Amino acid sequence: xxxxxxxxxxxxxxxxxxxxxxxxxxxxxxxxxxxxxxxxxxxxxxxxxxxxxxxxxxxxxxxxxxxxxxxxxxxxxxxxxxxxxxxxxxxxxxxxxxxxxxxxxxxxxxxxxxxxxxxxxxxxxxxxxxxxxxxxxxxxxxxxxxxxxxxxxxxxxxxxxxxxxxxxxxxxxxxxxxxxxxxxxxxxxxxxxxxxxxxxxxxxxxxxxxxxxxxxxxxxxxxxxxxxxxxxxxxxxxxxxxxxxxxxxxxxxxxxxxxxxxxxxxxxxxxxxxxxxxxxxxxxxxxxxxxxxxxxxxxxxxxxxxxxxxxxxxxxxxxxxxxxxxxxxxxxxxxxxxxxxxxxxxxxxxxxxxxxxxxxxxxxxxxxxxxxxxxxxxxxxxxxxxxxxxxxxxxxxxxxxxx
Numbered sequence: 001x002x003x004x005x006x007x008x009x010x011x012x013x014x015x016x017x018x019x020x021x022x023x024x025x026x027x028x029x030x031x032x033x034x035x036x037x038x039x040x041x042x043x044x045x046x047x048x049x050x051x052x053x054x055x056x057x058x059x060x061x062x063x064x065x066x067x068x069x070x071x072x073x074x075x076x077x078x079x080x081x082x083x084x085x086x087x088x089x090x091x092x093x094x095x096x097x098x099x100x101x102x103x104x105x106x107x108x109x110x111x112x113x114x115x116x117x118x119x120x121x122x123x124x125x126x127x128x129x130x131x132x133x134x135x136x137x138x139x140x141x142x143x144x145x146x147x148x149x150x151x152x153x154x155x156x157x158x159x160x161x162x163x164x165x166x167x168x169x170x171x172x173x174x175x176x177x178x179x180x181x182x183x184x185x186x187x188x189x190x191x192x193x194x195x196x197x198x199x200x201x202x203x204x205x206x207x208x209x210x211x212x213x214x215x216x217x218x219x220x221x222x223x224x225x226x227x228x229x230x231x232x233x234x235x236x237x238x239x240x241x242x243x244x245x246x247x248x249x250x251x252x253x254x255x256x257x258x259x260x261x262x263x264x265x266x267x268x269x270x271x272x273x274x275x276x277x278x279x280x281x282x283x284x285x286x287x288x289x290x291x292x293x294x295x296x297x298x299x300x301x302x303x304x305x306x307x308x309x310x311x312x313x314x315x316x317x318x319x320x321x322x323x324x325x326x327x328x329x330x331x332x333x334x335x336x337x338x339x340x341x342x343x344x345x346x347x348x349x350x351x352x353x354x355x356x357x358x359x360x361x362x363x364x365x366x367x368x369x370x371x372x373x374x375x376x377x378x379x380x381x382x383x384x385x386x387x388x389x390x391x392x393x394x395x396x397x398x399x400x401x402x403x
Contacts (some may be wrong), residue, residue: 036356058305059109182220212240257387285395296365360388
């Protein structure tokens, strides 16, 4: 817990002072904890009105197709299976549900996803036009539109469309060609780095488009994340970088947790020093200390709303990175009839006794529902534990707060 000068002075006075009381409410005690802290965390969550059950769906990750022009070794989506793409009617049904659920609210979010979503740009155009009319019909003030793309097949028509709707365009790229091509190649096996870099420059030159980088830590860039971030900012010109947490597609992490935390921190400093911004799970620790609130509900937005994946066949997955687990899958009609189904994604906080002694308890909270399903139990991967405890150590002695 970071204390300012006034609080340090207050803490040195005879208790109970305001600082003593505030720390006690947060679960701190004068002595080292010798009891399970999970009950204290649950009490704190209740006191703050924080709950792991989402209140409604406020955003859709629209999975237009599983067709993709690239074959990335770590992708969590099974691509090019030959399954039917989404239809216009399915998009209309999904967007209608989204807007009617959020009638009168300030914002909804639509993210076009795949496969490679630009292979069905026609569906994106249809959906954006429909979203405008639905926003007016249901009095939704703003539609936030994003697309996640490998950037290899961007056309002038797409750029014009993205600019018109002030898109956020996330380019999935993991570093310079020698790094990126290690895991990201076209279906024919050849790299597409030159083409992607040209398209990034075209997107940056257009007015009204917010372009960023989705960076995934892989075996090719671990140990070189600071170098990778330098290249992304200085060479590509992308100043907003989001680093994905390694997705344990096999149920286990493939990187060392402590090393990853330290690398993300160094890369974060590099980004800030070059006028960029890099966000990762590391920022949850900074935000928790800065706001003095637990930050363990990573499966939903800060307002307790949920982004879900809209899939072909009028189905949604409550987990937007798991499109196959039956426990997450429902039809639109089922979700519309029973909003309590959203509780199927709710996180079980601190599921094992060891969590009660963990310094990262209020930042990690244990594995997500998706991670528990992949692991086949409630015991987290040791590398995940190392990662979160390391993020706490870093945030405590850094104390620079939120970017």
